[in-house]
Amino acid sequence: MKNVTMAVALTGALALTLTACGDDGGSGSGGDGALVGEGTGADCTIEEAIPVGAALSLTGAAASYGASQQKGLELAAEELNEVGGVTYDLTIEDDQTDARQGISVFETLTADSSIIIGPTLSNTAFQAQPVAQEASVPVMAISNTAAGITEQGNYIFRNALTEAQVIPQTVRAAVEAYDLESVVVMYSNDDAFTEDGYKVFAETLEEDGIDVAATLTFSKADTDFRALLTEAANAEPDAIMVSGLIEAAIPLVTQARELGLDVPIVGGNGFNNPQLMADAGEAAEGVVVGAAWNSASEGELNNAFKADFEEEYGHGPDQFAAQAHAAMHIIDEAVRANCSGERDDIQDGLGQINELDTVLGPITINSDRDAEHEAVVQVIQDGQFAVLD
Amino acid sequence: MQQILNGVFLGSIYALFAIGFTLVFGILDRLNLAHPAVFAVAAFVGIELVVSGGLSIWLALPLSAILGALLGLIIERVAFRPLKGRPDAHFGGLIASIGLAGMFGALLLARYGPDTRRFPPGTFPGTSYEVFGARVSLLQVVILSVAIVLMVGLTWLVAKSRLGRAMRAIAENPDAATVLGVNVDRITAITFALSSALGAVAGVMFAMYVNSAQHGMGIAIELKGLAVIIVGGMGSLPGALVGGLILGLAEVFAIAYIGASWRDMAAFALLFLLLVVRPQGLFGKKRVREV
Numbered sequence: 283m284k285n286v287t288m289a290v291a292l293t294g295a296l297a298l299t300l301t302a303c304g305d306d307g308g309s310g311s312g313g314d315g316a317l318v319g320e321g322t323g324a325d326c327t328i329e330e331a332i333p334v335g336a337a338l339s340l341t342g343a344a345a346s347y348g349a350s351q352q353k354g355l356e357l358a359a360e361e362l363n364e365v366g367g368v369t370y371d372l373t374i375e376d377d378q379t380d381a382r383q384g385i386s387v388f389e390t391l392t393a394d395s396s397i398i399i400g401p402t403l404s405n406t407a408f409q410a411q412p413v414a415q416e417a418s419v420p421v422m423a424i425s426n427t428a429a430g431i432t433e434q435g436n437y438i439f440r441n442a443l444t445e446a447q448v449i450p451q452t453v454r455a456a457v458e459a460y461d462l463e464s465v466v467v468m469y470s471n472d473d474a475f476t477e478d479g480y481k482v483f484a485e486t487l488e489e490d491g492i493d494v495a496a497t498l499t500f501s502k503a504d505t506d507f508r509a510l511l512t513e514a515a516n517a518e519p520d521a522i523m524v525s526g527l528i529e530a531a532i533p534l535v536t537q538a539r540e541l542g543l544d545v546p547i548v549g550g551n552g553f554n555n556p557q558l559m560a561d562a563g564e565a566a567e568g569v570v571v572g573a574a575w576n577s578a579s580e581g582e583l584n585n586a587f588k589a590d591f592e593e594e595y596g597h598g599p600d601q602f603a604a605q606a607h608a609a610m611h612i613i614d615e616a617v618r619a620n621c622s623g624e625r626d627d628i629q630d631g632l633g634q635i636n637e638l639d640t641v642l643g644p645i646t647i648n649s650d651r652d653a654e655h656e657a658v659v660q661v662i663q664d665g666q667f668a669v670l671d
Numbered sequence: 672m673q674q675i676l677n678g679v680f681l682g683s684i685y686a687l688f689a690i691g692f693t694l695v696f697g698i699l700d701r702l703n704l705a706h707p708a709v710f711a712v713a714a715f716v717g718i719e720l721v722v723s724g725g726l727s728i729w730l731a732l733p734l735s736a737i738l739g740a741l742l743g744l745i746i747e748r749v750a751f752r753p754l755k756g757r758p759d760a761h762f763g764g765l766i767a768s769i770g771l772a773g774m775f776g777a778l779l780l781a782r783y784g785p786d787t788r789r790f791p792p793g794t795f796p797g798t799s800y801e802v803f804g805a806r807v808s809l810l811q812v813v814i815l816s817v818a819i820v821l822m823v824g825l826t827w828l829v830a831k832s833r834l835g836r837a838m839r840a841i842a843e844n845p846d847a848a849t850v851l852g853v854n855v856d857r858i859t860a861i862t863f864a865l866s867s868a869l870g871a872v873a874g875v876m877f878a879m880y881v882n883s884a885q886h887g888m889g890i891a892i893e894l895k896g897l898a899v900i901i902v903g904g905m906g907s908l909p910g911a912l913v914g915g916l917i918l919g920l921a922e923v924f925a926i927a928y929i930g931a932s933w934r935d936m937a938a939f940a941l942l943f944l945l946l947v948v949r950p951q952g953l954f955g956k957k958r959v960r961e962v
Contacts, residue, residue, distance in 0.1 A: 501931065503887065505882075506681055509674060509677045509681075509927055512927070529885070532789065540808055561792065563792025563793060565792070
């Protein structure tokens, strides 16, 4: 047994050494500058295909998200390869919704990718991204909303919107649509994600001078909200704003309606889940939640994307597919900016993305390497997410 | 008014859970810590019956109770009976039942994965009534009624029926009961089956009441159940009902007047207070240990 462990360790060490050798100074992978082309922007021509790696959760708990992302990426790569001039060689690996597997996938992809997309979950990202940062390989996070993702290093970028970006837009849209003057805020105070969400809610409400009639806290494991909701109802608010995970959201929404609390319920990203309509049924009607993308949002690019996706896969895309699709186009723009598929050139190009038209709307990458674009504020109507006007 | 009702209905769930718990604890003098696992398993199976089996809740509920009874027989057979003759049978059974609860939990995880599951919307009629300006749903009325009916029925069973007399005889002195012709193993098994069937009914009702079934739901209610039977008086069925209601009201008022983070603080402070004032619980009798 000991011998086996030793052998594995030695093989691992050897592989690492070889990887390090093949990695000429941390930039470029095709080697010899073969990934540098001629021309600029639309006229850029690069001879070799640019290796793009993606670490997605294709199996395990987050498999449904990973599957959507894979479809979005493959569709976008196909489109871009048809444009000509620059082609992409997309490799997708399964991180199995497991942080350790994520690290090993990142190690594999680091060896010969110009840029890595993913991984699917923030949790895995925190573990795996340092591998890429260490090797100076740019990373594009397409679904990680946790704070601190891009703080891991100057090679880490993201095109997913954070709670801090979405919630203020959601609150303002709801205030305007429903003429809100006084609200009750509820959040679970034993979870970092929902507590951060609450802070954004509170700050936005204060900035906009909306009266907070009561702030009520619960635990993320709570399932009986009747006492809290009765308190909320006694405050006679125009709306309830909740920062909670989907596990709490469903019973909370159901019980609110059961108690006759029919005001709009505005939720954070935890509410952005079709499960809400499936499991809360009619009670979910009138729930408002912000998202990075909505299938109902119109726009030339988006309509084309929806049609192509439907044709290719037989069903409509979701937010994960849209974010993945947008990522490929952002990368393409970055590559064309310097007409180079070398790692450092892509990193530089990503920093220059400004008002790039994508299926998510015009996207700008800010100095924190986070994407900025307008969120879509949705309201649940007739059992599905519709755009709130 | 709404808050009082919230407390009463939450309390009736606790009572439903505790009535089964206290049946084994108070009468057979065994603490069955697999009871909360039965609570959770029954909730998931009840949902499965409705979602995949397409059964109505009125059919799924008794089926879950039958499943609970079967689990009760397994618990008695696996965790308690092999240890019964030993001097440390109380402690041994307690640990063995924790082990069995862990196994039930693992099976649940293997079968259903870690996600929360729910009854589909509309499983239970969403009818609600106005009572003194407060809202009461049909489900709440049913839960409270079931708790009361079971409490009354079981009290009668234990006090008056042949089975009940046999149970009490075993509790008093198993050896003497055997001499008197009581089949100790059979009566013990029946008590476990009855207890777990009640736990199963409580699990299904709770999952409907809060519109969610989670793996941790048994563990979350376990301590509350113990508190309820201690407040009510060990082995006292009316005590379990009253204890449940008191705990439910204490929690709801703690949430309403202090804050949700204080719900358990208030509930358990009440438990400690009661233990100081009345160690035998509200309905318990003082036990004199004979040497």
